Structure formats: C-alpha cells, structure tokens
Amino acid sequence: MSKVYSIAVLKGDGIGPEVTEAAVKVLEAVQKSSKNLTLHFLYGEAGYHCIAEHGTNLPEETIALLKKTDACLKGPMTTPEETGAPISAAVKIRTMFNLYANVRPCRSFPNVEALKPNIDLIVVRENTQGLYSGAEFELAPGTGIALRIITREASLRIAEYAFKLARNRKKHLTYAHKANILRVTDGIFNNAVKGVALKYPDVALDDVHVDAATMQLIKKPETFDVIVTTNLFGDILSDEAAQVTGSLGLAAGANIGETYGMFEPVHGSAPKYTRQNRVNPIATIMATSMMLDYLGEKAAAAKIEKAVIIVLSEGKVRTADLGGSSTTSEMSEAIAAKVKAL
Ligand code: NAD
Numbered sequence: 001m002s003k004v005y006s007i008a009v010l011k012g013d014g015i016g017p018e019v020t021e022a023a024v025k026v027l028e029a030v031q032k033s034s035k036n037l038t039l040h041f042l043y044g045e046a047g048y049h050c051i052a053e054h055g056t057n058l059p060e061e062t063i064a065l066l067k068k069t070d071a072c073l074k075g076p077m078t079t080p081e082e083t084g085a086p087i088s089a090a091v092k093i094r095t096m097f098n099l100y101a102n103v104r105p106c107r108s109f110p111n112v113e114a115l116k117p118n119i120d121l122i123v124v125r126e127n128t129q130g131l132y133s134g135a136e137f138e139l140a141p142g143t144g145i146a147l148r149i150i151t152r153e154a155s156l157r158i159a160e161y162a163f164k165l166a167r168n169r170k171k172h173l174t175y176a177h178k179a180n181i182l183r184v185t186d187g188i189f190n191n192a193v194k195g196v197a198l199k200y201p202d203v204a205l206d207d208v209h210v211d212a213a214t215m216q217l218i219k220k221p222e223t224f225d226v227i228v229t230t231n232l233f234g235d236i237l238s239d240e241a242a243q244v245t246g247s248l249g250l251a252a253g254a255n256i257g258e259t260y261g262m263f264e265p266v267h268g269s270a271p272k273y274t275r276q277n278r279v280n281p282i283a284t285i286m287a288t289s290m291m292l293d294y295l296g297e298k299a300a301a302a303k304i305e306k307a308v309i310i311v312l313s314e315g316k317v318r319t320a321d322l323g324g325s326s327t328t329s330e331m332s333e334a335i336a337a338k339v340k341a342l
C-alpha cells in the first residue's frame with residue numbers, strides 16, 4: 001500500500017524559489033520511481049516578501065498549512081533587520097513547533113575541493129534557546145542587552161538527541177561550550193551533557209571550548225563525529241564546517257521536534273544571485289533526503305543521496321561554487337535523472 005505524506009513547501013526569498021523548485025523536481029523523480037510513496041506538496045507563503053502584503057513573514061494561513069502537514073521543506077528566507085521588524089520566520093517556526101534539534105551534517109563529497117578528505121561530521125545545535133530567544137533590549141541609549149536563556153530541560157533534551165545519534169555512528173560526541181566565561185549558562189548546559197553521558201558509556205565524550213573548536217574544524221575536521229552545542233555556537237560552527245567541506249551550497253539542515261520536522265538548506269537567501277539560475281541546489285536536495293529519512297522512507301532518502309554522489313563523482317555537471325558553469329536547473333535535472341535510473 002502506498003504511503004501518503006503531505007509536505008508543506010515554503011519557497012522563501014532570493015534564491016529560495018529556484019533551489020526549492022529544483023528540490024521538488026528531485027522529490028517528484030523519487031515519487032515516480034517508488035511504487036509506494038505519494039507526496040502531496042502544499043505551497044505556503046512565508047519570508048521577507050510577505051511582509052508588505054501580510055504585515056508578517058509568517059501569515060496565519062501558512063501556520064495553519066504547516067499544522068496539517070507531515071513535514072516542511074523550507075527555502076532560505078531573508079531576515080528583516082530593521083528595528084521593530086518581525087523576527088526570522090525560521091526562528092518562529094522552530095519555536096512554534098518546538099523543533100529543538102537542528103541537525104547539520106557536513107561531509108566531504110567526491111570531486112569537491114575540501115580542506116581535508118574524509119570529513120563526516122554532524123553538528124547538533126540546540127534550536128530553541130540561547131541568544132536566539134529574541135529577548136534583547138536597549139537598557140539605556142547606547143547600552144544593549146541580549147538574554148542568553150539556557151535551561152536544564154532543553155539542554156538535557158538536546159544532549160539526549162546527540163548521544164543517540166552518536167551511538168548510531170562512530171560513538172564519539174564532542175560538546176562545544178564557553179563555560180570558562182559563561183559559567184552559569186554553559187555550566188547548566190555542561191552539567192546536562194555530563195548527566196546524560198552516564199546513560200551512554202559506549203559513547204566517547206570530549207569537551208572543547210568553542211573558540212578552540214573553530215580552530216580544530218580547520219586543522220583536523222576529520223577527528224569530529226557528532227558535535228553538540230548551544231544555539232549561536234552551533235550556527236557558527238555548522239557554517240564553518242560546511243565551508244570546510246567545500247561549499248555552503250552542499251550543506252543541508254533538519255529541524256526536528258517531537259511531532260514535526262522542517263528541512264532546509266543551511267545557507268541563506270543569497271539575494272545577489274536571485275533568479276540567475278546559477279547557485280547550487282544540492283543543499284536543498286540533501287534536505288529532502290533528510291526529510292524522507294525523518295518520515296521513515298529510508299530507501300527513498302538513500303536514493304537521493306546516492307544520486308547526488310553519482311552526479312558529483314561523474315563531475316560533468318558542476319555549478320559555479322564547485323568550479324563549473326552548470327545551472328541550478330541542470331544540476332537538479334541531472335540528479336532527478338539519476339534518481340529515476342537507480
Ligand atoms: P547566504 O548564505 O545567503 O550567502 C552567503 C554566500 O554564500 C553567498 O553570497 C554565496 O556566495 C554563497 N552561497 C549561499 N548559498 C549558495 C548556494 N546555494 N550555492 C552557491 N553558493 C551559495 O548568507 P547571507 O548573505 O549572510 O544572508 C542572506 C540572507 O539570508 C540574510 O537575510 C540572512 O539573514 C538570511 N539567512 C537565512 C537563513 C534561513 O532562512 N535559514 C539562513 C542563513 C541566512
């Protein structure tokens with residue numbers, strides 16, 4: 001019997017529509033080549049471009065749409081920066097649906113120039129607290145305060161997620177923090193990680209200061225397996241790790257909660273490349289693979305990953321970030337064709 005899933009698709013801003021359409025093309029190819037998988041795509045509006053018409057970057061109709069779907073494929077969105085403007089739509093969705101684990105795999109791909117070969121690591125970032133809580137204000141003119149909220153409950157939850165993931169991989173977890181300076185907040189985080197570690201004696205645990213982690217990611221990225229950290233540190237470390245493996249255009253991210261998942265490229269809306277059919281859609285395509293994996297469709301997820309690796313190995317289709325001149329649509333067509341052939 002065919003499994004049927006409703007997928008919310010938010011195309012986003014800038015390069016969002018082109019990379020999202022490219023990824024949907026690959027999902028359609030997976031659907032065609034699998035006898036028992038049906039995907040219903042439900043399109044919603046969200047992002048910077050909505051603000052003029054709706055007064056918000058996440059309209060109520062879109063929230064209602066997300067609630068009736070099994071997962072969301074989200075294109076990158078431009079974050080409003082003006083004072084008083086709505087906060088990031090991605091941050092709103094993560095908070096609203098309690099998508100507490102931001103999972104960002106970074107690996108070396110064939111034919112992609114990376115700092116080192118054999119990189120295969122995952123950054124697990126706490127996604128609902130820290131400096132992304134939006135609790136920021138001006139105490140007096142010229143003196144601003146941002147609250148870094150860290151709770152034991154959220155730290156235990158993300159630590160548990162990271163240990164489980166590490167147990168199913170190379171059994172090596174590193175936690176990155178700055179507890180020598182942020183003694184209270186990272187003290188709570190560190191104690192939670194150490195507490196959960198007692199349940200996972202088979203997982204080797206290392207701790208590293210986040211500044212040292214940024215260096216280690218350049219010097220010895222191949223020594224990391226799973227890294228768990230707080231919100232802002234995870235955002236920075238995962239962008240760095242993505243670049244170490246070759247291009248931000250390859251890195252996908254999952255936002256996972258107890259009952260819902262949102263999947264997106266790690267990169268932003270890169271406005272200067274809008275509608276040039278030039279950027280790499282692989283990050284968003286890999287996000288669809290993570291989405292199918294989350295939905296339990298392991299074979300379909302693996303098919304997408306395999307097709308990406310074959311296209312990269314062949315080296316005939318390469319976008320500008322990979323040193324080639326292929327377009328976004330040529331890349332997605334090549335991957336979709338491989339999916340159908342597998
Ligand atoms: P960005 O990731 O959009 O772009 C930085 C650079 O990375 C680009 O100039 C380009 O050289 C490269 N790049 C990004 N995506 C690429 C791709 N698919 N293929 C090839 N190269 C690619 O970062 P930014 O310029 O700092 O941010 C632009 C906007 O996106 C901002 O408003 C930012 O807040 C927002 N943003 C949104 C998300 C999200 O929606 N989750 C994430 C990050 C940034």
